[in-house]
Amino acid sequence: MKTSDFDYQLSPELIAQTPLEHRDQSRLMVLHRSDTSIEHRRFRDILEYVNNGDLMVFNNSRVIPARIIGQKQSGQTRVEILLLRRQEDNIWEALVRPARKLTTGVQIRIADLPHDSDEGINAEVIGQQDGGIRTIRFSDDDLLEKYGRIPLPPYIHTPLENSERYQTIYAEAKGSAAAPTAGLHFTSRLFDDLHKKGVKTAFVTLHIGLDTFQPVRVDDPCRHPIHKEYGQLNPDVANLVNRTREQGKRVIAVGTSTVRLLEAAAQTGKVQPFAGWVNLFILPGYHFRVTDALITNFHLPKSTLLMLVSAFADKDYILQAYEQAKDLNYRFYSFGDAMLIL
Numbered sequence: 001m002k003t004s005d006f007d008y009q010l011s012p013e014l015i016a017q018t019p020l021e022h023r024d025q026s027r028l029m030v031l032h033r034s035d036t037s038i039e040h041r042r043f044r045d046i047l048e049y050v051n052n053g054d055l056m057v058f059n060n061s062r063v064i065p066a067r068i069i070g071q072k073q074s075g076q077t078r079v080e081i082l083l084l085r086r087q088e089d090n091i092w093e094a095l096v097r098p099a100r101k102l103t104t105g106v107q108i109r110i111a112d113l114p115h116d117s118d119e120g121i122n123a124e125v126i127g128q129q130d131g132g133i134r135t136i137r138f139s140d141d142d143l144l145e146k147y148g149r150i151p152l153p154p155y156i157h158t159p160l161e162n163s164e165r166y167q168t169i170y171a172e173a174k175g176s177a178a179a180p181t182a183g184l185h186f187t188s189r190l191f192d193d194l195h196k197k198g199v200k201t202a203f204v205t206l207h208i209g210l211d212t213f214q215p216v217r218v219d220d221p222c223r224h225p226i227h228k229e230y231g232q233l234n235p236d237v238a239n240l241v242n243r244t245r246e247q248g249k250r251v252i253a254v255g256t257s258t259v260r261l262l263e264a265a266a267q268t269g270k271v272q273p274f275a276g277w278v279n280l281f282i283l284p285g286y287h288f289r290v291t292d293a294l295i296t297n298f299h300l301p302k303s304t305l306l307m308l309v310s311a312f313a314d315k316d317y318i319l320q321a322y323e324q325a326k327d328l329n330y331r332f333y334s335f336g337d338a339m340l341i342l
Contacts, residue, residue, distance in 0.1 A: 001220075001221065001222075001283070001284065002219055002220065002221075003216045003217075003218065003219055003220070003221050003224075003302050004219070004302075005315065006216075006221075006301065006302050006303075006306050006307055006310060006315070006319075007301045007302050008301050008319060008322055008323070009301075010301070010326065010332060011326070014326060014329065014330070014331065014332050014336075015155050015156075015331075015332050015333050015336070016331035016332060016333060016334070016335035016336040016337075017156055017157060017158040017335065018158055018160070018335060019165045019166075019184065019335045020335075022187075023043075023169075023184060023185050023186065023187050024042070024043045024044040024185055024186065024187045024189075024190050025042055025043065025044065026042070026043045026185050026331070026336070026337045026338055027040065027041070027042060027043070027330055027331070027337040027338070028040075028041045028042055028043045028045060028046060028337065028338050028339070028340055029041075029321060029324075029325060029330065029337065029338070029339045029340070030049065030339075030340045030342065031313060031317070031318075031321055031339060031340065031341045031342065032342050033313050033314075033317075033341065033342060034342075036314075036317050038321055038324060040328065043185045043337075043338055044190060046190075046295070046340060047190075047193055047194065047197060049340060049342060050194065050197065050199050050252065051197075051198075051199075051249070051250070052197060052198030052199070053198060053199075053200070053244070053247060053249040054198075054199050054200070054244075054249050054250045054251075054252055055199070055200045055201070055202060055240060055241065055244040055249065055250070055251050055252065056194065056199060056200070056201050056202070056252045056254055056295075057201075057202050057203070057204060057237070057241065057251060057252070057253050057254060057258050057262060058168070058170060058180075058183055058186075058201065058202070058203050058204070058254045058255075058258065059168075059180040059183065059203075059204060059205065059206050059208075059254070059255055059257045059258045059261070060168070060170050060171060060172045060173055060203040060204070060205055061171065061173050061174075061175055061176040061180060061205050061206060061207050061208060061257070062167060062171035062172055062173055062174045062175070062176065063150055063151075063166060063167055063171070063176045063177065063178065063179050064083065064144070064145065064148065064150075064174050064175060064176065064177070065144065065145050065147075065148030065149050065150050066082055066083040066084075066148060066150075066151050066177040067080070067081075067082055067083075067148060067149045067150070067151040068080070068081040068082075068083070068110055068144060068147055068148045068149075069081075069110070069147075070108045070109055070110040070111075070121075070123065071108065071109050071110075072101065072102075072106060072107070072108060072109075073107040073108065073109050073122075074106075074107065077098070077101055079096065079097070079098075079102065079108050080096065080097045081094050081095075081096055081108075081110075081123075081136065082094055082095040082096070082151060082177070082210065083144070083148070083177060084133070084177060084209050084210065084211075085175075085207065085209060085228075085229075085230060086141070086175065086230075087135070089141070090137055090138045090139070090140065090141045091126070091135065091136070091137050091138075092135070092136050092138065092141065093133060093134075093135055093136075094133070094134055094135075094136050095131075095132050095133055095134075095210070096125075096132055096133075096134045096136075097132065099132035099134075102125050102128075102134055103125065103128060104125050104126060104127060104128055105124070105125065106124070106125045107122065107123070107124055108122070108123040108124070108125070108136075109121075109122060109123075110122075110123060110138075110147050111147070112147075120143075120147075121138050121139050121140055121141075121143050121144065121147065122138075122139040123136050123137065123138045123139070124136065124137050145174075150163045150166055151177055151178070151210065152166065152334075153178065153213055153333065153334050154213060155213075155300075155333060156333075156334065156335070165184075166179050166184075166334075167179060168180060168183035168184055168186065169186060169187065169188060170183070170186070170203065172203075173205040173207075173232075175205075175207035175230065176207045176208040176209075177207075177208065177209050177210045178208045178209070178210055178212055178213070178334075179208070179334065180206075180208060180254075180255045180257045180258070181255070181297045181333075181334045181335075182254050182255035182256070182258075182295050182296050182297055182338065183254050183255055184334075184335070185295075185338050186254075200240065200244070202237045202240050202241070203237070204231065204232065204233045204234075204237055204258060204261050204262070205231060205232045205233075205261075206229050206230070206231040206232075206257040206258070206260065206261045206278060207229055207230045207231070208229060208257055209227050209228075209229055211227030212227070212257075212303075212304070212305065213300065213303070214227075214303075215300065215301065215302040215303055216302050216303070216304060216307070221283060221304075221307060222283065224281070224304070226279050226280070226281035226304060227279075227304075228277040228278065228279045229257070229260070229277070229278050230276070230277055230278070231260075231261040231264065231274060231275070231276070231277075231278045232274065232275045233261055233262070233265045233271070233273060233274040233275075234273060235273040237271075238265065238270075238271045238272055238273050238274075241262070241271045241290060242270045242271055245290070245292075250292035250293055251290055251291060251292050251293075252292065252293040252294070252295065253290075253291045253293070253294050253295070254295045255295065255296060256294075256296055256299075256305045256308050256309065259282070259288075259291050259294060259308065259312070260278055260280050260282065260308070261274065261278055262290045262291060263280055263282065263286075263288065263289060263290060263291065264278045264280045265290075266289040266290045267289070269289065271290055281304065282307070282308040282311050282312075283307050283308075283311055284307070284310055284311045284315055285311065286311045288311075288312065291312065293340070293341060293342050294309070294312055294340075294341045295338060295339070295340050295341075296309055296338065296339050296341070297332075297333065297334065297336055297337070297338055297339070298322065298325060298330065298332040298333060298336055298337065298339065299333075300333065306318075309339075309341070312341055313341050321339070325337070
C-alpha cells in the first residue's frame with residue numbers, strides 16, 4: 001500500500017467555495033457496498049435509506065475563532081496565531097508566523113489597539129516544536145473568541161458572509177479549528193423527519209484540528225504520524241450504541257471524525273465511555289467494530305480521511321465513485337456534496 005494509491009486529480013472549479021443556500025439540497029451519492037452500485041440523489045433523500053431503530057451519531061464540536069492576529073510586545077512585528085488544541089486552561093498549542101521570530105519567552109499582545117492597556121490579551125511563548133508549532137500561555141483564553149476569526153480551509157478563497165454556515169446546526173462543544181463537514185447538510189426539519197421515522201440520534205465530541213487537511217507526505221502511509229484530536233463520548237451514548245447493535249440495528253456515523261471516535265472507544269469490542277486524545281489511524285485492512293454506515297463529504301487526495309473512507313469501502317470502488325462524481329460535476333470538499341456509504 002502506497003500513499004500514491006489514494007491520489008486523484010481534481011479541477012479547481014469543482015471545489016465548492018460557498019455553501020448552498022439550503023443545507024439539505026446538496027447532492028448525495030449513495031454507495032451500496034453489497035453490490036458496488038451507485039445512486040445519485042439529493043441529501044434530503046437520505047430518509048429513504050434509514051430505518052426505524054437505526055442510530056445516527058453526530059459530532060457536536062463547534063469551530064472556534066482560531067485565527068488570531070497580534071503583535072510582538074518588543075517591536076512592531078505582526079504575529080499570526082492559529083490555535084490547534086487546548087492543553088489546559090489558558091495554554092494552547094498553536095501554529096505561528098513568523099515562526100523564526102517567535103521563540104520561547106517572546107511576549108505577544110492581542111488587542112483591537114496594540115497599546116490598549118484596558119482590554120486585550122497578553123500571551124507568552126512557553127515552548128516550541130518543529131514546523132512553526134508553539135506552546136502559548138494566554139492571560140485569559142476566554143477572550144480569544146472576541147479577537148479571533150473562523151479559519152476556513154486553505155482551498156476556500158471566497159470570504160464567508162455568515163460564519164454560522166461553517167457550523168453544524170447542532171454545534172455546541174467549542175474546540176475545533178475545522179468543521180465536521182458531513183453534518184453541514186442537516187436541517188432542523190430533517191432531524192424532525194428522522195425522529196418521526198424512528199431513527200435515534202446521539203452526539204459525541206471530537207475537536208478537529210487543521211491537520212485534517214494535510215496530505216500524507218511519506219510514501220508508506222503507515223509511517224505517517226496521525227494527528228491527535230481530543231474526544232469525549234459519554235456513558236449514555238456508549239450504552240445506546242451497544243444496545244442498537246445488540247438489537248440488530250445500524251449505527252450510522254455522520255462524518256469521519258465520528259467514525260474515529262466511535263472506533264477508538266470500541267477497541268475492546270463494545271463501545272466504552274471515552275475522554276481523551278484520539279490517535280487512531282484507519283487504513284484499508286482495518287476491522288470496523290461499530291460503524292455500519294457512513295455519511296461523509298468528498299475528501300482531498302492523499303489525505304488520511306480518504307484513506308479512512310477507502311478502508312470502509314473498497315479503495316478502487318471509492319476512487320471509481322470519485323471519478324463519477326467529477327464527471328457529473330459534484331461539488332467537492334467542505335462546502336461540497338455528500339456521500340452515503342451503506
